[in-house]
Amino acid sequence: MDLYKLSGFSNRNTLGMKMHIQLRAGNSRDGKPVFEPVHVHPLENGKYRIEFTPGLAYGIAAGDEVDISDDGTYRVMSRAGNLAVRVLSKxxxxxxxxxxxxxxELLGGRLDGSVELGLAYTIPLTAGFAAVERVFNSFIVDYPAAVWEYGNVYSEDGSPLNWWLEIE
Incomplete structure (x- = not known):
């Protein structure tokens, strides 16, 4: 699979142009990798800036700079100071x-993506965790078929990533 895509053409030399790249978002039930196409802006030295918070790929938000391996796995090189928040619903x-x-939007955030059963938001860390949680918890009370989660606050084992301590 070619993980680098620009208007249907494979191209790794697109410095300064926006493109899609396939990030590994996990594995399916049968163990096969699952990928999510994510808008990125190529930077120097094979790094990319995430343009919109992904709906499936964890650990990153819009503005983060990542290094991406050929298999679609990625490593955050620098944080932009944004929270990734997802809403999932039945x-x-x-x-x-x-x-x-x-x-x-009152928190300074934006909707970055939507599908029938989900929404992906980018919210600046400066809005504060308490304000973000108030908005989303209130929403869930009114719409109990939905749940919300941070996409870049906790690791796979549930422990805080604490990246915001370096930014504040």
Whole structure:
């Protein structure tokens, strides 16, 4: 699989141009890798800046700079200071997105992606964890079919990543 894509053409020499790259987002139930196409901006030395918070790939948010291996795994090289927040639901969230997005925008955040059963937001760390949690917890009370989670705050084992301690 060619993990580097630009308008359908394979190209690793696209410095300064926006493109999609396939990030490894985990494994399927049968153990096969699952990939998510993510908008990136190529930087020097094979690094990329994430343009929009992914909906599946964990540990990163918009603005982060990453080093990406040929197998789609990635390592964060620098943080932009944004929180990745995801909403997942058993029912369509399409009609609910404008309601929640209006609240997120008051925090300085934005909706970066949406699918039938999920939303991905980027919110600046400066909004504060308490304010973010208030907005999303309130939303879940009103829409109990949905759950929310941080996409770049906890590791796979549930321990805090603590990257924000270096930024604050």
């Amino acid at each position: 029912q369509s969230v399409c009609n609910l997105a404008p309601i929640l997005t209006a609240q997120v």
